[in-house]
Amino acid sequence: MTPRRQRMLAVGLAGAGLIIATVLTLRSFEDNMMFFVSPTEVAAGEYPADRTFRIGGLVVDGSVQRVSESLEVAFLVTDRRCEVPISYTGVLPDLFREGQGVVAHGRIEGSDGVFVANKILAKHDENYMAPEVAEAIAAHAADKLATNPVAPCELT
């Protein structure tokens, strides 16, 4: 094989591989991409209804409820403006606590507006708040200070 043909072979193989890989992966990329939605956006109905997404905020103090001796747990998350009820079945992360930030993966199922989580994340640092959560809270804190305060949250 001459060096020229070698190079053609190499380029051809790499090109073909890349094209196949790109097509396949971009297709599944769409399915696996998860958007982050704040509680206020959820309350306003601005969330992808047919797929899983991420929601984050602070766990509302006193909102964590357990069915005794079962793994089901329900709580509210807030961005200090709107609250969204979340239900989850399973072991909560170590740093899950009332008043602390969490991020949940899941979807809104049914018409009662409850976010059914399949995964709950709480970061391993007390002072740490997931950046999305911090931003969601900051965004609405800024709204409050504005001259035209937005209407209080209306949950369905």
Next chain:
Amino acid sequence: MIPEAGHFALILALSLALCQSVFPLIGAHKNDAGMMQMGRTAALGQFFFVTISFICLTWSFLVSDFSVAYVANNSQLALPDIYKVSAVWGAHEGSLLLWILVLAVWTVLVVRYSRSLPEAFAARVLGVMGLLSVGFMLFTLLTSNPFDRMVPAPLDGADLNPLLQDPGLAIHPPMLYIGYVGFSVAFAFAIAAMLGGDFDQRWARWTRPWTTAAWLFLTIGIALGSWWAYYELGWGGWWFWDPVENASFMPWLIGTALIHSLAVTEKRGLFKSWTLLLAITAFSLSLLGTFLVRSGILVSVHAFATDPERGIFILTFLGIVIIGALGLYAWRAPSLDSQAGFKPMSRETFLLLNNVLLVIAAGLIFLGTMAPLLVEVFGFGKISVGPPWFDIAFALPMVPLTLLIGVGMHTVWRSHPKGTLQRKLRIAAIAAVIAGVVVPWLFYGATGPMVTIGVAAGVWVMLAALIEPTRSLRRQPGTPGLTRSAWGMHIAHFGVGMFTLGVAVVMAYAIETDRALKPGASVNVGGYDFEMRELRDAQGPNYTAREALVEIRKNGSYVGSVRPQKRKYLVQQSPMTEAGIHVRWNNDLFVALGDPLGGESWSVRIQYKPLIRFIWLGCLIMAIGGLVAMTDRRYRRVPAAERQAIDDASKGVEGDEALA
């Protein structure tokens, strides 16, 4: 006093690093032997002062000098001594100092083992490594000084993050850094070769053992990180496709490609410019990895903005290194040309495919890791890319790669004679297919296309890797056996097969479930009965814990018992899950305590992980293969003819000067 000494030593080391970079580079350019020699002396001095600096910081931790801010933030009086030492690299500032120390160690090793290299080439290598030291030391001194004082000093420290109080994580960062920084040697060799224009097969032979050494430490480092995540995070997963993990995995993939491409360059003089590019990329990705993790930019673009000083320094340094190296490459590489050819059925072709597939894998992981960042920068909202995507994107190039490994390692250079491969590999191929079909049914009672392919691929690579070593061990006395290089290759590939088998089986048959459990109660998971015998309080040096005793039985007969804990660290008041794992060669039984559910009931995470040990064992075997290969005799011995050529070259230089 001691912290100031450490600070001062680091400044002295910086000055020496400057000498180490400037003088040899100028010396090599002007052919000034004295200036070139200065590089070696400066490198030894730099190492000396960096070591002193590192010892000073370690000492500050050991005596709990909380007037040093970094110590106060990452240690505590009751912290066990071993973790006081590992706390040195427990956070940003100290891990940079560790990086600098590791770079200094590699530099000293280059000084020690570069005597047989042409003087100008060795000088350029040291010069480039010196420049990297300068960059890191400036970054540390200007933006992240671990010796900064804190007035007034607190009475006790804030403690080391409890997650890091673990032997696995105490040695994980040093291993990872030895690997990351080790690629700087290959990088420096590449830059030196391009600067001097002396790029030939000898270059590849010099570079190979260094690259393999870096690669084997990176392999161990990544495996340790995965193992730690498995038993310490309490989730029982071994790989999460977390950006931090990906940051270490990308240089590993490119480094693996580099090792293989170096083989072609050394033996056949082909792929020269490609090899150079890989050497540059492997180290650039190491840098990018460290910085991405350290700058916090992966968590959010905004974390980056909270500390713009560090961020801007990082970007500038990365820019200089990458653009500089690629610019030099664009200027010098086109002049590299080789005339050698090869047939489609030859070792060259297989190594080429290996490189293409590994680079594709690294590219896809890069895409998945960076996509959320780019999407956010361009204002399209916040997204995250889930593990399922990475699983598919990674399997896509890796499945063909594992199938090709088995054939590739038995081919010969240039052109492989027809027919011989079929004879050699027939049994292994048949056995692998049978294993893929039968093993899942026989041992796990179910099957699927992915697990069939995975098991077959794993068994195929393992068997194919055994053929030559078996022959070598059974050969007639007196006939030549395998070289250490070849032994290393077969061992490492056997590790790849084991790893593949482990991954395939774990992904198909692991059972992960959360249950409620109280003393006296029992649940059945994967055919095993987990019975909680008792719950009690336990006490550690700096934590209290709730501990469960869980007994595991299968069909009534005792298998083992584990003691998972829920710890509460006293200073940081943070809870920590310490999983109880019953380890056996063919499966792990994993129990982690969740939270109290009221009464004596606890939520418990129970997992059954078949063959998970094969994953880390496979990595360890890969690393052992690397160790065997890099100790091949030909790397240590300079052929007489070559030594003569080197001597002649330097004599020729002197002769020229005499004429001038």
